[in-house]
Amino acid sequence: MKFKHLFGPVPSRRLGVSLGIDLVPYKTCTMDCIFCECGKTTNLTIDRKEYVPTAEILDELDAYLKQSPDLDYITFSGLGEPTLHSRIGEILNFLKQNYPRYKVAILTNGTLLFHKELRDEIKNTDIVKPSLDAGSDEIFKKINSPHKSLDLHKIIDGLIELRKEFRGEIWLEVFIVPSLNDTNDELQKIKNAIEKIKPNKTQLNTLDRPGTENWVMPAKKEDLEKIASFLNAEVIANFKPRKKIKSFSKDIEDSIISTIRRRPCTANDLSEILGIHLNEINKYLQVLIENKKINSKEGKRGTFFRIK
Structure with missing residues (x-):
């Protein structure tokens, strides 16, 4: 069976061996981040709907998982924002009911989590991995180029509410873009937000593949380590050697x-x-x-x- 909506398993620095589920068409997203390795957003939207048929996704998951593959995680990720799919909760519940041996993670930019309905839909996942790359509106717009209706403070409030309601783990990722969100002032604002969100982990990332804008450069290792200390965060580890990656x-x-x-x-x-x-x-x-x-x-x- 050829899969349209599943990809991998792929070696992930964050989640080990991961099977990906792609819930939206190419670059359908709520933001147009300058560092995105998948390229520029072609459909900038906040509209939640059934972008790809849920039945097709469930059929593919059934066909693949019946083989009992060796996976660390199943991840909702892909080439756009997975929480835009209006039936993500139904797909998650299918996995939990039929394949409970597998842990599930949602990789999201977190922009829609202020919707109580969405938070309820994803409450049964094991890990929610949202991102927060700015503490101020100015830097938020420069780095993330969000849909015009999105408000940073509302997004942060959504993450705070998620923490109050969610029993699983929250791994918050901060993507460091030198000269934009690595200043003392911006980092303090990000830290203030993190302290309110109270994630289980805060992880720092920086460019390791070409992004949307070719002027974006990776942060230096020593700078990341200093920022990690300030934010009480961890720098996402390098890939394991290829011979140790089961899915390679x-x-x-x-x-x-x-x-x-x-x-x-x-x-x-x-x-x-x-x-x-x-x-x-x-x-x-x-x-x-x-x-x-x-x-x-x-x-x-x-x-x-x-x-x-």
Whole structure:
């Protein structure tokens, strides 16, 4: 069975071996973040609806999980904002009722959690992993380019309410963009918000694959460590060595290398040529870069990857 809405399993720095569920079409999101590895948002919206058929997703999950794969997590993630799907709760409950052995995580930008209805829908998940990249409206707009109706303080209030109601774990991610949200003033505002939200973990991330805007640079390791100390956070660990990643497929690695040996390709090119989900392609590209097998160069259509 060829899967349209599932991808992976992929090696995740945060969740180990993860099977992804893609609930919305490419780049349907509530924000247009400058660091997004999936590219610019093409459908900026806050409208919750059934973007892809729920029945198709349930059929695919059933077909895949009946094989009892070795997974650390099933994640609602993909190429857009998963909480935009109006029946996410139904899909989550299907997993919990039929495949309770698997832990479930929701990777979300957190912008819609001020809706009580949504918080109720996702209450049975194991981990909610929202993001908060700013403590001020100015930086929020510069980094996240949100839908015009979104308000940072309302988003933070939604995260605070989630903490009060939710029995699972909340892992809050802060994406550090040098010169924007790493100033003392902005970090203090972020810290104030974190103290109100009370997540189980606060995790720092920074650019490790080309984002939407090519001027965005990764934060230095020593700067991240200082910020982590100030925010009482952890820096997301590097990938495990490839040989220790259960889900790493040598066939996919070889296919990527074989393709870009013929001509440089963007991540989107590789996804289309190889028929592999963009998120999965991005994970492999990062491992290949870390292993110094490939490098990247900016071109007119974006970032091109080629043999080193």
